Amino acid sequence: MRNVLVISAAALALAACGGGNDRAEGERTAGPVVSGSEEPRNEAIDTSPTAPGTAQTPGASSFTEAQARGAIESAGYANVGALTQNEQGLWQGPATKNGAQVTVSVDYRGSVTER
Numbered sequence: 001m002r003n004v005l006v007i008s009a010a011a012l013a014l015a016a017c018g019g020g021n022d023r024a025e026g027e028r029t030a031g032p033v034v035s036g037s038e039e040p041r042n043e044a045i046d047t048s049p050t051a052p053g054t055a056q057t058p059g060a061s062s063f064t065e066a067q068a069r070g071a072i073e074s075a076g077y078a079n080v081g082a083l084t085q086n087e088q089g090l091w092q093g094p095a096t097k098n099g100a101q102v103t104v105s106v107d108y109r110g111s112v113t114e115r
Contacts, residue, residue: 063091068106075112077104 063071065083068091072080077095085091092105092115103115 062108063106063110065091071106071110072104072112075104077102077112080104 065085068083069080072083072093072095077097079094079096081094083091083093086105090105090107092103095102095104097114104112105115106112
């Protein structure tokens with residue numbers, strides 16, 4: 001008897017959900033357009049090159065350590081060591097450039113600066 005009640009309840013629940021798709025094939029439901037653009041309208045980070053000596057901008061960084069390392073390497077540095085994020089949101093750590101050991105930092109815009 002209990003099984004009959006469970007099966008009946010399941011059948012009623014399925015019937016209440018409707019009978020599938022009543023639309024013709026290819027017909028779409030109209031709704032609001034969330035974004036009509038295929039391209040993002042704003043960049044998450046400023047990827048434009050920065051001049052040497054440009055002051056860095058403190059702020060919350062959305063870079064991961066791997067992304068910060070990539071920015072440093074793209075700026076011509078090698079042997080990038082462990083990076084840490086300071087209280088200003090700058091990723092910083094050791095690297096070499098032209099054979100010299102230097103300390104570099106990356107701000108939230110992607111600007112790489114030697115310290």
